[in-house]
Amino acid sequence: MIESLGSISKYLGLPINSSSHGHMIDNMIGWVHWLMILLFIGWGAYLIITVIKFNSKNNPKANYNGVQSHYSQYAEYGVIVFEAFLLIGLSIPLYSQLKTSLPNNNEVHHVRVIAQQFAWNIHYPGDDGKFGDTDINLVDEESNPIGLVRDGNGADDIVTINQMHLPVNQQVMIHLSSKDVIHSFGIPEMRIKQDAIPGMTIPFFFTPTMTTDDFLQKINGTKREGKGYEIACAQLCGNSHYRMKGYVTIDTEEKYNSWLVEQAEYIEEEEDDDW
Template identity: 40%
Template sequence: MNQEPGFEFWMPPAAVGFAGELDSLMVLLHVVMLAMFVIWGAYFGYSLYAYRSRPGGRAVYHVAGEKASFIPDALVLAFEVWLILGYGIPLWAKLKQETPPPTESLQIRLVAQQFAWNFQYPGADGKFGRREVSLVSAGNSIGLDESDPASKDDILSINNLHVPVGRTFTLLMTSKDVIHDFQVNAFRNKQDILPGMMTTLWFDPTVVGKYEIGCAQLCGLGHTQMVGNVFVDEPADYEAWLKGQLEMRIGTADARRDLEEARS
């Protein structure tokens, strides 16, 4: 765990590949705005002094032979047009519109609820088990249909998301109740999660570590308690975690079946 909490002067530490482009946009915006503020401010101060009221002075609105220059405004306009069309929109499209295809990205389902994050991994078959609202119970928070063959190797994890470093993953997100929002500062991008609808988010984690998940949409009294963790693991650690989770799930399912058989 290489994250040390503490004071950060600028952006929080980044743990995804696309963070560089986003952070550069932030830096560029602030540096250019600061430069404009200083230049305009200095010129404003100079004008106040140079054209101050003096005895006998009269306001002059037109000086013969002098023409106003549009060049400073044109430069600012050109920069802003480029910033939107050449930088902002393409970056937005890449992060929000161009979700990587399932063949290139690990797919993980996220079912948010008041006040927890339920993660479902499709397992070796690559297929998510069916979910059914009527099956939702205290012990089955996402309503997974255990009779569906696709659900046999699925892995469920509450509030803890594990992903391997260096591999792109996509969250397929929906909510059981109200609107939530998945946010991890080190991952930069975030997205609302809506009941009855699927939204997606993708990340390309680059730094091994533990990062906090927060809900970024006020969702009820427990909103501030809706905290989880993303663990960006070395691939071997990730595989070991998956294996452990699957064994645990099969063990629990077997125990439940034995119990039901003993009762009947």
């Protein structure tokens, strides 16, 4: 029933859902809107009837006592029960599931995202699966925006700017931080949004369920035709906040792996350049 009543969210104009948990948020949004619609229609109908029935022309003498029945109390109890259900039955357990049922560490892809004015630095651990150290003294906006130490664990790390690739149907754990001001990492289709707060690293996880290719197929013929997933900054971060977007590509596992290989080759080229 939660699913079927929650499915009203399809008519609310939410973006196409492309993550494994997105339907939970959508259902919840649907449920809240049922309460809102019911209450609003109830209030609206009452208001219309009342202003007609008790117009001073129709009812020249007011009744000192007014409403004597207890229906309004029952309605208020109804609202309280409904809200308690939304809170205890849906929001708290869903939030708990979304935030604390951590994925198995062996299967999850870890990615660091470091926000800055006005770009998203995406940091992959490379073949060894371990992130290299970073040092702010090494930060160079041209060649090393996150100040990565290219020794030890960092030797094989991949860093891209505004290009995030992820495999479909696999769990992703993002470790989010910021170099300068507060940003917010949102991918509306994935139903994820998380503030990036300087001085903190905040982990969160999700599982994309639709490749970019399939998504682009789905939106064919709409106004966003040809425009796939993007990271959208959701927190005011300065004058170019409005265009602080990163491109997200969800690939099949093979394509994702070959993309990683391709990126790893660039590291070698970079080193050659330094030579």
